[in-house]
Amino acid sequence: MSLTQESELLRLRKEKLNYWKSQxxxxxxxxxxxTQPIEAIITTFVENVSVRIAGRILSIRDMGKSFFAxxxxxxxxMQIYANPQSVGQEAFNQLKHLxxxxxxxxxxxxFLTKTKEKTVRVKSWQLLSKSLRPLPSKWHGLHDVEARxxxxxxxxxxxxxxKKVFFNRSQIIKEIRHFLHQKGFIEVETPMMQTLAGGAAAxxxxxxxxxxxxxxxxxxAPELYLKRLLVGGFEKVFELNRNFRNEGISRxxxxxxxxxxxxCAYGDYRSMAKLLEELxxxxxxxxxxxxxxxxxxxLAENKMVDLTPPWPQKPFREVLSEAIGKxxxxxxxxxxxxxxxxxxxxxxxxxxxxxxxxxxFEKLVEARTIGPLFVTELxxxxxPLAKQNxxxxxxxxxxxxxxxxxxxAPGYSELNDPIVQRERLEKQVGxxxxxxxxxxxxxxxxxxxxxxxxGMGIDRLTMLLTGQESIRDVILFPLLRPKEEK
RNA sequence: GGGCAGAUAGCUCAACGGUAGAGCAGGUGCCUUUUAAGCACUUGGUUCAGGGUUCGAAUCCCUGUCUGCCCA
Numbered sequence: 001m002s003l004t005q006e007s008e009l010l011r012l013r014k015e016k017l018n019y020w021k022s023q024x025x026x027x028x029x030x031x032x033x034x035t036q037p038i039e040a041i042i043t044t045f046v047e048n049v050s051v052r053i054a055g056r057i058l059s060i061r062d063m064g065k066s067f068f069a070x071x072x073x074x075x076x077x078m079q080i081y082a083n084p085q086s087v088g089q090e091a092f093n094q095l096k097h098l099x100x101x102x103x104x105x106x107x108x109x110x111f112l113t114k115t116k117e118k119t120v121r122v123k124s125w126q127l128l129s130k131s132l133r134p135l136p137s138k139w140h141g142l143h144d145v146e147a148r149x150x151x152x153x154x155x156x157x158x159x160x161x162x163k164k165v166f167f168n169r170s171q172i173i174k175e176i177r178h179f180l181h182q183k184g185f186i187e188v189e190t191p192m193m194q195t196l197a198g199g200a201a202a203x204x205x206x207x208x209x210x211x212x213x214x215x216x217x218x219x220x221a222p223e224l225y226l227k228r229l230l231v232g233g234f235e236k237v238f239e240l241n242r243n244f245r246n247e248g249i250s251r252x253x254x255x256x257x258x259x260x261x262x263x264c265a266y267g268d269y270r271s272m273a274k275l276l277e278e279l280x281x282x283x284x285x286x287x288x289x290x291x292x293x294x295x296x297x298x299l300a301e302n303k304m305v306d307l308t309p310p311w312p313q314k315p316f317r318e319v320l321s322e323a324i325g326k327x328x329x330x331x332x333x334x335x336x337x338x339x340x341x342x343x344x345x346x347x348x349x350x351x352x353x354x355x356x357x358x359x360x361f362e363k364l365v366e367a368r369t370i371g372p373l374f375v376t377e378l379x380x381x382x383x384p385l386a387k388q389n390x391x392x393x394x395x396x397x398x399x400x401x402x403x404x405x406x407x408x409a410p411g412y413s414e415l416n417d418p419i420v421q422r423e424r425l426e427k428q429v430g431x432x433x434x435x436x437x438x439x440x441x442x443x444x445x446x447x448x449x450x451x452x453x454x455g456m457g458i459d460r461l462t463m464l465l466t467g468q469e470s471i472r473d474v475i476l477f478p479l480l481r482p483k484e485e486k
Numbered sequence: 487g488g489g490c491a492g493a494u495a496g497c498u499c500a501a502c503g504g505u506a507g508a509g510c511a512g513g514u515g516c517c518u519u520u521u522a523a524g525c526a527c528u529u530g531g532u533u534c535a536g537g538g539u540u541c542g543a544a545u546c547c548c549u550g551u552c553u554g555c556c557c558a
């Protein structure tokens with residue numbers, strides 16, 4: 001990071017700008033239209049066919065009167081070759097002033113070298129953008145994790161497998177939208193800046209609107225607005241966009257993350273479980289052509305998640321009982337705290353029995369389940385926005401989809417009774433420091449159709465389907481602390 | 487928030503108390519099907535920052551910064 005060294009390398013490259021100018025060539029020229037993707041040229045390769053490509057020079061092998069380089073575009077990379085006969089003496093001499101990292105356009109004919117590498121014989125070429133900085137080592141690439149996140153563009157240039165993950169992410173999102181549109185859902189956009197941050201239990205980011213002079217929160221969930229739309233008469237809505245939670249950062253958590261929420265009037269958690277299963281299977285098949293995905297190495301070595309439907313469903317009571325070896329809900333409080341001790345779960349004084357159950361569940365069930373598994377009928381006080389079970393009022397009609405040791409998606413029979421909803425929210429407000437969204441309750445009082453809802457973390461889904469162990473590897477620009485200025 | 491690990495040339499890494507090195511990238515030559523091209527010569531460092539110990543510190547100690555992993 002020495003400034004003197006940096007300026008030495010920079011200085012030499014900047015000198016080359018003068019060279020190009022002396023040759024009457026704009027070092028930041030263009031445009032260069034009508035190019036073909038390199039991948040297409042390679043897959044349908046025909047010798048002696050003329051092609052036109054553009055991309056970044058990744059390597060150069062200058063052999064005097066023979067010049068080889070690799071050019072990388074969005075799709076792939078391909079070798080180019082030039083000699084004085086192919087491009088003419090003047091253009092050839094100029095070509096040899098190119099640096100690794102420069103972006104050029106090339107026209108020429110396809111041929112195979114002695115070693116059968118598919119190559120373009122350059123007939124004409126054009127400098128499109130001069131690179132003033134050296135690329136990372138062509139052989140070792142860029143491995144420094146911090147540099148990969150901070151300078152993601154270098155990561156994308158040097159590491160094709162990283163580029164692939166983000167291609168896949170784009171396809172995953174496209175197929176989710178495609179699937180939901182086909183099912184008759186409409187995509188909506190609701191406020192990301194909210195006067196109250198509701199719809200989940202999480203700490204929001206706070207900001208301020210100058211003109212109105214009011215505090216605003218970045219949303220922690222779109223739920224309460226999407227439900228207003230159900231009241232308004234939209235029957236199938238979804239939103240696929242960013243949520244923000246002002247909490248810790250980890251392998252599984254980024255402060256901003258992408259969430260799908262979908263609501264279907266006249267449905268319930270069972271119909272939504274079916275929809276979700278269908279959706280994920282659709283995405284996996286369309287994008288990856290398989291239903292087998294590697295399990296996180298943190299959970300198990302060399303195992304696969306099998307997404308072949310139907311996926312099993314088990315009540316919370318049952319999975320928790322299996323995990324602790326006795327029926328949790330038959331225990332009194334002292335016994336419950338004893339169980340917590342036994343499994344080394346923190347059981348602070350202020351923790352309710354439900355809190356302890358939640359922690360036990362997360363540690364003993366969620367974190368150990370490969371899945372996919374729908375855990376159904378959660379304790380009511382864990383889920384304030386869901387409908388109570390008719391036969392067992394201490395449980396709610398919900399599921400949590402667990403895959404790969406993580407909660408991937410919850411689904412509810414949405415609570416549409418405004419009076420019960422108020423009671424539940426008031427109880428929650430008592431426990432945490434939140435205000436009640438009166439506007440939401442007002443909407444419910446006009447009547448919300450019974451509905452099923454789901455939420456799915458897109459980052460986690462992408463992690464599963466692309467085999468990434470860290471959420472930072474499926475988010476292009478994960479949040480990092482800024483580097484101190486020197 | 488706590489524990490562990492890391493930060494050395496543009497990149498990837500050595501050196502572990504005694505003159506900071508290598509490969510690639512860069513520079514100057516030679517070379518008309520190379521491919522981690524090759525050959526010769528060559529430039530490049532506030533060893534993350536600041537203190538301390540020592541005759542002497544990249545190396546040992548302390549503080550801080552940033553990153554990764556684990557735990558809460």
